[in-house]
Amino acid sequence: MFDKEKVTQIKEAADNWENTVIAKTLAKAPEKKPEFKNSSDITVKRVYTPADVAELDYERDLSFPGEYPYTRGVQPTMYRGKSWTMRQYAGFATAEESNKRYKYLLEQGQTGLSVAFDLPTQIGYDSDHPLSEGEVGKVGVAIDSLKDMEILFDGIPLDKVSTSMTINAPASVLLAMYIAVAEKQGITPDKLSGTIQNDILKEYIARGTYIFPVEPSMRLITNIFEYCSSNVPKWNTISISGYHIREAGSSAAQEVAFTLADGIAYVEAAIKTGLDVDDFAPRLSFFFNAHNDLFEEVAKFRAARRLWAKIMKDRFKAKSPKSWMLRFHTQTGGSTLTAQQPDNNIVRVAIQTLAAVLGGTQSLHTNSKDEALALPTEDSVRIALRTQQIVDNESGVTETIDPLAGSYYVESLTTQIEDKAVEYIRKIDELGGAARAIERGYVQQEIQDSAYRYQMEIESGERVIVGMNKFKVSEEAPKGLLKVDPIVGELQVKKLAELRASRENAKVEAALEALRKAAQSEENLMPYIIEAVRTYGTLGEICGVLREVFGEYQQTVIL
Amino acid sequence: MDRPIRVIVAKPGLDGHDRGAKVVARALRDAGMEVIYTGLRQTPEQIVETAIQEDADCVAMSILSGAHNHLFPKVVRLLKEKGADDILVVGGGVIPEDDIPGLIEAGIAAIFTPGTPTSVTIDFIKSNIKRS
Numbered sequence: 053m054f055d056k057e058k059v060t061q062i063k064e065a066a067d068n069w070e071n072t073v074i075a076k077t078l079a080k081a082p083e084k085k086p087e088f089k090n091s092s093d094i095t096v097k098r099v100y101t102p103a104d105v106a107e108l109d110y111e112r113d114l115s116f117p118g119e120y121p122y123t124r125g126v127q128p129t130m131y132r133g134k135s136w137t138m139r140q141y142a143g144f145a146t147a148e149e150s151n152k153r154y155k156y157l158l159e160q161g162q163t164g165l166s167v168a169f170d171l172p173t174q175i176g177y178d179s180d181h182p183l184s185e186g187e188v189g190k191v192g193v194a195i196d197s198l199k200d201m202e203i204l205f206d207g208i209p210l211d212k213v214s215t216s217m218t219i220n221a222p223a224s225v226l227l228a229m230y231i232a233v234a235e236k237q238g239i240t241p242d243k244l245s246g247t248i249q250n251d252i253l254k255e256y257i258a259r260g261t262y263i264f265p266v267e268p269s270m271r272l273i274t275n276i277f278e279y280c281s282s283n284v285p286k287w288n289t290i291s292i293s294g295y296h297i298r299e300a301g302s303s304a305a306q307e308v309a310f311t312l313a314d315g316i317a318y319v320e321a322a323i324k325t326g327l328d329v330d331d332f333a334p335r336l337s338f339f340f341n342a343h344n345d346l347f348e349e350v351a352k353f354r355a356a357r358r359l360w361a362k363i364m365k366d367r368f369k370a371k372s373p374k375s376w377m378l379r380f381h382t383q384t385g386g387s388t389l390t391a392q393q394p395d396n397n398i399v400r401v402a403i404q405t406l407a408a409v410l411g412g413t414q415s416l417h418t419n420s421k422d423e424a425l426a427l428p429t430e431d432s433v434r435i436a437l438r439t440q441q442i443v444d445n446e447s448g449v450t451e452t453i454d455p456l457a458g459s460y461y462v463e464s465l466t467t468q469i470e471d472k473a474v475e476y477i478r479k480i481d482e483l484g485g486a487a488r489a490i491e492r493g494y495v496q497q498e499i500q501d502s503a504y505r506y507q508m509e510i511e512s513g514e515r516v517i518v519g520m521n522k523f524k525v526s527e528e529a530p531k532g533l534l535k536v537d538p539i540v541g542e543l544q545v546k547k548l549a550e551l552r553a554s555r556e557n558a559k560v561e562a563a564l565e566a567l568r569k570a571a572q573s574e575e576n577l578m579p580y581i582i583e584a585v586r587t588y589g590t591l592g593e594i595c596g597v598l599r600e601v602f603g604e605y606q607q608t609v610i611l
Numbered sequence: 612m613d614r615p616i617r618v619i620v621a622k623p624g625l626d627g628h629d630r631g632a633k634v635v636a637r638a639l640r641d642a643g644m645e646v647i648y649t650g651l652r653q654t655p656e657q658i659v660e661t662a663i664q665e666d667a668d669c670v671a672m673s674i675l676s677g678a679h680n681h682l683f684p685k686v687v688r689l690l691k692e693k694g695a696d697d698i699l700v701v702g703g704g705v706i707p708e709d710d711i712p713g714l715i716e717a718g719i720a721a722i723f724t725p726g727t728p729t730s731v732t733i734d735f736i737k738s739n740i741k742r743s
Contacts, residue, residue: 183624183652186681
């Protein structure tokens with residue numbers, strides 16, 4: 053971006069400054085650390101100058117918002133046109149309770165829904181399964197059948213809100229239920245907008261709610277791509293997630309690398325089944341974390357956008373600009389919250405919100421201050437939502453697009469994170485792609501090494517976490533935490549028994565049998581799953597049939 | 612003591628958050644203990660079976676899903692039933708303060724909540740295992 057001669061002059065001047073002024077200063081007072089490094093293992097320099105971005109070509113590497121390679125954002129007007137979607141992840145106990153929380157959040161100015169399911173639902177077990185004991189309604193809402201889903205969205209017009217569902221292995225079943233609820237509200241699938249997470253590879257890597265082995269899992273995912281491209285065209289069919297990879301302990305650069313490597317695996321799988329890349333790629337979406345190192349995070353988002361655009365255009369020869377765009381949701385970093393002095397978490401979340409917004413996110417969930425202790429209360433969720441609203445309405449950072457562009461530091465970091473991600477992706481390609489690299493434990497090992505290093509830095513005091521290993525106070529146990537009533541489990545089991553007694557069981561069985569046959573063939577399973585859901589076949593019954601046909605994934609245990 | 616302390620690090624229930632369990636497992640290993648990590652989705656029965664089979668000195672469990680009140684005590688109860696209540700049981704994860712007294716009462720020797728240095732867990736296990 054700069055004249056060559058000028059850059060040479062600046063370099064000389066910088067060297068001169070280091071050798072004279074800095075050398076003298078350091079002799080008198082050394083800096084706090086011998087080396088400054090960020091999570092991505094990038095050495096952070098004392099100061100950045102045009103010499104650090106001398107290679108940058110504005111039109112090639114940055115361009116304009118809404119233009120390839122989208123470094124500056126995917127929309128031409130970004131937040132000047134429309135704010136990001138404020139979408140708080142919520143759900144607990146029963147469908148009735150969660151429905152109330154959604155209505156509360158919508159009244160408070162939230163603009164999209166985000167459904168948290170309990171673990172049995174996420175792993176395809178009904179609430180009355182022995183493994184569900186103790187888990188029903190705990191980390192999200194329990195959904196066993198269409199009946200629960202009808203209650204969950206009661207009074208919420210599905211053509212007016214967009215709904216994100218954190219559901220992976222059984223994503224096809226929950227999407228089918230959503231389509232069926234809409235039908236009952238008189239809304240056709242083409243009017244529905246929202247997202248299913250549907251990202252199984254990161255479940256194997258980091259999140260743990262897998263069911264089936266890799267191949268049938270990839271088939272279910274590509275079945276959804278195919279079905280939605282003609283029937284639910286506004287639906288984001290996958291949310292390729294770095295969030296959980298980061299929560300598991302990865303660095304920012306690893307988050308980009310492993311997420312995009314997973315993305316590559318999905319694109320390859322879909323192309324292999326005969327889909328045209330431009331038919332499904334525009335509906336791929338991403339999900340990233342936002343941690344506290346503001347500039348590293350902003351650079352991460354920008355690097356991810358630029359790298360994905362290049363991958364789609366060059367590697368997969370996508371022709372539609374919509375296929376090149378990396379659109380993403382962000383959640384602030386759960387693992388950065390402390391159980392100690394939980395009010396401090398509000399400040400952390402505010403910094404992370406800023407990172408996500410300066411990084412150009414399309415939607416955002418802000419964590420609540422009490423989440424290192426329990427599920428958030430209504431009050432703490434409101435503060436979290438207000439944090440987004442303050443950044444949006446009061447801070448001024450939304451007035452111009454990508455305001456950190458051109459910062460020598462941020463541009464240099466963006467390039468370095470991209471380079472590191474490219475290097476990781478090359479290594480994963482060598483191992484035979486993301487699925488193989490995960491089966492061999494490579495990705496998990498890389499993440500665990502980072503996680504362990506991070507923990508040791510905290511314990512040695514090298515990394516300061518305010519209120520946890522420094523600036524401590526003695527505290528009383530926090531009061532008024534949200535508790536899920538253990539009665540939820542019993543209630544849900546009772547509801548299930550009533551359902552099984554009242555539905556037309558012959559119809560359910562016929563639908564499940566048809567699904568079994570389809571699973572054994574090459575057919576797209578979505579229409580069969582939708583049919584089974586309509587008969588009030590339960591999630592556990594549907595996943596049970598698929599478990600019988602597909603088998604279950606065996607975890608690679610890495611330590 | 613003629614052999615290193617042997618610890619089963621286990622993830623009971625359906626919870627997939629295993630960062631903490633793995634970090635602790637590694638720290639215990641670096642402190643000279645023998646560590647067997649079970650992987651995810653272990654039933655209390657499986658954990659107890661592993662602990663007995665491996666002749667463990669300690670079972671260290673981690674839950675972040677809120678199912679601790681159900682699953683931790685069940686492991687203690689099953690160990691007792693099998694006559695293996697000389698095995699030290701500790702737990703960790705997102706455990707509300709209010710729940711801790713009940714868990715201790717149920718026989719879990721200690722609960723380590725977020726922010727606990729691994730050295731605290733290591734020292735606790737070293738000084739509380741029951742094997743002579």
